[in-house]
Amino acid sequence: MRDDIFNKRRNNMLVFVSLLLVLSFGSIIITEYDVRKGFFSIWKAMAWGGANFYPDVESLRIVPEILPKLKETVLMSIAATTVAALFALCLSLAGSQTTRINWAFSIISRGIASLFRNIPLVAWAMVLMLAFNQSPLTGYLALFLGSFGFLTRAFMETIDEVGNNSIEALQASGASYFHIIFQAVLPAGMPQMISWLLYMIETNIRDATLVGVLTGTGIGFLFDLYYKRFEYHEASLVVLFIVITVITIEVISNKIRRVIL
Structure with missing residues (x-):
């Protein structure tokens, strides 16, 4: 056999x-x-x-230009991810097998999550540019929609993995739907949800660079500007700042994960 x-x-x-x-x-x-x-x-x-493609001494003159754009990119990524997480949490509660209101809401919620998750971030940016042109709003909405689809699916799976013992105990005691969510589901799933949120922030800071190239915003626009002007030393300095920022965010995120998990 x-x-x-x-x-x-x-x-x-x-x-x-x-x-x-x-x-x-x-x-x-x-x-x-x-x-x-x-x-x-x-x-x-x-x-x-x-x-x-390496930064030289002369390229350091653009550091005052890089820092504001880098700050804009990081803050945009964090804002888009956290707002998307709130909407994703609401939709995931309706779509999860554990907390769904009925099967129709569950199917619709999962369908929306699959649709948004399977559309690439670059595609969102290109479609949104038709409506909003090249602007910070376009970059923000592209990151928001991409994060929304991914986090909705991740939150659904997290909620589905929550143990049923506490939920069944609350149901037996006559607890309402919202009591079960706030006293059993969210406390058990929140650490994993925060971990997914931190992961999405890391990913969005990386992706925001590419989105910035398309939408003309943030650090991506600055890299595109210097690269197209054949100022490779300045462009490489921009890349170096992006790498340092991503590594720093990842280190902070890993430390937070070790505390909450």
Whole structure:
């Protein structure tokens, strides 16, 4: 019996690997991609970056320009994520199997979460630019909508994982729907929800750079400006500030997670 299971898994793995190889080689043939040229281009790109893309002493003059834009990007990311988390919490309570009002609300809530979650952030930014042009509002709404879909799904799964013992005890004592939520569901799921919120803030600070390139706001706009002007030393300094900021936020976030989890 055990040998049959092992052989079945091995055969499935061979089929998967074979299919993956066929798709890979098929894509290379169809697109006429030169693998050898692409491989050696990596080293050329690294050599060019080492020779041109680094901050020098003269580039430090733009630090007063970088700091306000960096502050704008971080605050926009935090604001969009936290507001999205509030809306996501309400929708996840309606969609969770544990706290749903009825099956119709659950299906609608899960459908909305799947729709928003599966639309890329770049797509949101491009669509919103048609309505709001290049503005901070466009960047904020793109981050908000992307965060809303992801957090709704994450919060639903967190609520579904909450143990039913305390919920059943409150139901047996005649507790109302809102008492069950505030006395059993939220206290049990809140640490994990905060962890998801912190993760989303980290992700949005990274993504806000790309959104800024599209919407003409924040630190992304500043990088795009210097890069298109071929001022690579200044552009690399912007990237360095972004990396430092992301690492700092991640360190702070990890410390908070260790405290609450």
